[in-house]
Each structure stands twice: as structure tokens, then as C-alpha cells.
Amino acid sequence: MKPTRRLWAVAALAAFLAGVAVVTARPLLLGGAGLVGSWIVTRQYRFYRTLEETVDALAIEQSAARAGVRTGETVPVTLSARLAAPSPLAVAIEGGLPTAAAADDSLSLSLDPTTSATTRTVDVTWPTAGHHRFDEPTVTATDGFLRETVSLGTAPTVTVEPRGPRTIHVGEGGDRITMAYGEHEAGRLGSGIEPAELREYMPGDTADRIDWKATARLSTPHVREYEAETDRRTLLIVDHRASLATGRPDETELDYLREVALATAASAHRLGDPVGLRTVGDEGITFRLDPTTTPVAYDRIRRRLLDLEPTADPSAADEIGRESRRRRTPPLRSSGFTAADARAKRIGLGDDDDRFAATLRPFYAAREGYRERIESDPLYGTVRRAHSGNTEGLWTILFTDDSRPAELRETVKLARGNGNSVLVLLAPTVLYEPDGLADVEDAYDRYVEFEDLRRDLARMSRVTALEVGPQDRLSTVLSDGRARARGERA
């Protein structure tokens, strides 16, 4: 227990009486000093007894509305105190907010001798990730002459998780793939260092290919074949247009695709494959680096990916445009009918004058006009320019979303030209929209539409199409689909 100024004043009074007793040689004043000392000790004893009873009767609880939050979120924290019986002491209670928490108001209570219960709730912001344990609330009790502070009450823990992609799902139709990128075999024999097989010497083989040890062992000239070594030239094309900003803060489509792109680039770098990068904004290419194996280039790719932000949509009607596109495109998606198809069909009609051909000809002509729109698409234009030179053996990896399915189909067709392989990593918009899962049934229907698009793409030869999304939201959508399927069977 700590004395307050008032008690120090009383102690000073006792010392004054003792001093006056010495100066005046009056032992009677020592009696006064002794009684004042007795009053001090009695006061201490009574304070201790009252404090003990108060602590026994006091129940303090501090609790957060949620035990798990994301960084920057605000959660109400409640501090409540209840006394079984009113205490003659004045009690002040200070909540034990963790250091990493920020509150506008102080989390504190006071119980005066006439109140026995009180509660206070304040909004607390959690800017730092981690496990934050509250301190026990501190109770300060005083009777005016003495003061004591004790720790009492519950000390909950709040787990603050950082924003950003956590469990990234990369797969097909909800099934996770075990390896999207890894060691690749050339699948043919040639020069290399990995022995593949021994074969007998044939006319035409050069002498330096003869394996002399095998020849000595087998008595006839033999040649050792090796696995051909290849470098897979990899080009990452990352879409960061305005539509990729869909999602909660730090959990946008671009954030998820960025993580996958970083992992892909790191894997290519580890395997020694030349890796390049194009980033595509709403106005066109925003970054260009041709495939190369130098560490400097890899660092540039990595930095560029980390700095990537969604660009602003120049049309200034992004939301409306995307929504209308989404509503408009399903017929194209389901049919897979593209501008190239339209042109082929129109040419196929020839110069027939029959009514059927005459009816179809304007329809196909209109469809061809649609091609112009696709060619003005930044992603399509980027792929076209990237594939304008020597693209043999180029593996193109596209990171984009499903908001422009027709353009995407054309882009993938273009990228897989010249015998090249394409990997499409698609972010399903429905899994990112903050209120996308408000109506789970509608979300499931939209996911099925996305899956149709992904399968359309995956059916193309040399094309692999995978979805990239948050695992938890995908699981929610798929569980609804399974529940619906069970309901239909029943």
C-alpha cells in the first residue's frame, strides 16, 4: 500500500509533535505523536482489511468481441466489473490492452462507494499482426490516505492475421493440383549429361560419340545416347487492369495472382530457365522484359511483380462495364463462337445467293467487327507483340481473370500458336467480390459459368487452365454446390 499526500501530511504532523516535544522538553507531546502514529497504523490495518474484502468480492472481465481479426480491423472490447457488495473504497479499473492495440478512448472504469457494477466498451484497432495477449486489468483502490494497485480479472488473447492471400488455391474445378510448375523433360534424345541408353554404332554416327568402355565390354562399337537438355523459355504475362482490383483490401485478384506469379518466376529461376515478364495495364503494356536467365533480370521481375498495382480504367465506367460484359458474354462463352469462327463461316458461305446464306452473311459480318474490339484489348495486343518474333519453344503463362472471356479465348489461341504451350491462371471474379458470397447459390452459378470457361480453355491443345482463388471462399461455394446436388438427388 502506498501512502497518499494526505497520509504523508499526517506523518509529518507526528514528526512535528515529536520535534516540538524535543524543543519544549514536554514528554506530553510525545504522547500526541504516539497517538497520531497509532492512528496511522490503525488506518493501514483497516485499509488492508477493506481491500482484501473488496478484491474477494470483485469480478472483472475484459473480452474482445472476436478472438480473430485482420490487421487494421476494429473490434469492440468490453471491460466489466461487478462487486458482490459495495465497497467503502474508491476503485478504478484500467483495462490491460496489449501494446499493439490502439483505442481512441481509454478502457477504464471506476466504482465509487455507491456503485457495485459497471461496464465500458471501446473500439480497439489492431494494426499489428500476431497473437496479442491482454494484460490483467489493474485495479487501483484508495481510501484517500492509502492506495494499492492489484492485477485482477481475465486476460484474453486476440489473434491478428495479416491481410493478403493466405491459403491460395491453384487447381481445376475445386481440386488442387499438386504441381503446376516443375521439372520438365524434353522427351527426346540429344546432347546432354543425363545418360539415356546404349545402342550399337550405326553408320553416320561420328566417332566422338562412341562409348569406348561399352565398346570394349561388348566387343562391338556402341554409342551412348543422352537425354536432350532444354531450356524452357517462359514468358509471364500478368494482367493488372482495373478489373483485377476486385476483392477486399490486400486480397484482390491481383494479390493472389501476384503470389502465384512470384512462385512461378522463382521456380523458373531455380531451374535455370529463361524467364521474361510482360505486365498489362488498361492502356497497354506497362513493363517488358524478354526471357533471360540472369539473376539481375530475375530480381527485376520480382520487384516489378511486388510493385504491381491495378491501373485505373480509362473508361471510368468500370463497374458498369464489367457487369454488362458479364451479362452479355455468356452466349459467347457457352458457344465458344469467336471472330475467327465467324470469318471462317462467312468465307464458307461463298457467293451462294440462297436465302439461308443471305440471312447468315450479315450475322457473320457483325461478328467479324467484334474482332476489332478484341484486337484493341491490351492483353491480346501484348500477346500478339510478344509472339511476333521467334517464339519457338516459348511457354506463355497468362495471369488474368474471367471478366473478358471472349478476349481471353482469342488471346490463348494466339499464344498457343506456333506449337507453343500456354498455362492460363485465372482468378474467378465471384470468389473475390466482397459481397460475392452473400447469395451462395448465385455465387455457385457464377462459379459454374467460370468453370465452363476454364474447361473451354483447357480443352484446347497445349493449353492448361487453372483457377487461382482463396481456398476458404472456394470451399464455401463448392459445399453449397454439393448440398444442392444432394438435395436434387433426394
Place this chain on the structure above:
Amino acid sequence: MSATPTADPATRGDRPRSTIGALAVLTAALALLAGPIGAVAGLATALTWYGLGTPYALAAGHVVLAAAFPEGIGLETFLLVELAFVAVLLAAVVRTPTVLRDAVVVLASAIAFVGTGWIVADSRSVWIAAGTLPLLVALAAYALHRYELVSLGLVPDAADTPPDANVDADADSPTHEQ
């Protein structure tokens, strides 16, 4: 702290009859023992108690009373005077729920402090008694303080202190586990 209670009745407006009665007895006793000056000392005690509280009343009463005995005071008179003042102290605790224990504390501490003061002053000198008395009060107060800490569990056990507490002084705050 929104409210600072004062358990002292004289300063919170609560005027217990027991203390008022004790003050009346004190005034009468002092008047009998020291005459009119004793009555004045009693009234001074009562007025100071009314305005400032019990300890100041005790001090005021003793200071006025010292003037009543210019030639010194005998043991019997001293005991009677102090007994009257102890009645005021006792009256302050008579309405507490633990009156018996509080009364024991009042009597024990009063006997110890006043008795020690008188004995030392009588056998040695007043200035030695004046040095001994505050020391005795401080020791008693400190002993009660330590008893309270131990009783309420406010002293950390040695087992609760991490062995490397001093070594790890620069570590992160224990409330923030990343």
C-alpha cells in the same frame, strides 16, 4: 479516480455520535485534570476534529494541553490524559464491521507507541524518545505493508521470475507474440 472517499467521519460530513460523545468525555476529563486550560484543550480538539479530522485533533489537543502543564506532567495524569484521547481514537472504529479487531489494533499500537515514548523519555531523554517513536511507527507501518503484499499475493515468487529475465531484457514485449 473519480471519487476519493475519506473514511474519516469528521471530514466527510458524517458525524458519529460515538466520536462526539468521546470528545465530550475528553473535554470533561481534561477540564477536571487541568482546569480551564484543559477545557480549552478539549474544545480545541473537538473543533479541529470537526474541521480537519482525528489526527489533527489529537495534535491540537496535545499542543494546547502542553501549555496547561508548564512544570511537566506526572505519570498518572499523563495516563489519564492519554486514555481520554485513546477514547477518541476508539470511537472512530466503533462503527466498523470488525470493531473488535480494530479496537485491539488501536489499543495495542497506542500502548506501544505512547508507552515507549514515555518510558524512553523518562529513562533516557526526550530527544532520544522523539527519535525512537517515529522509528517505531515507521517499522510498524512497514511491517503491515509487507504483510499486506504477501497476503494479497502482490510479491512475485522467485519461481515466477524467469531465470534469464535480466539477460533477455531487450526481448519483445511479452504481450506481443508474433
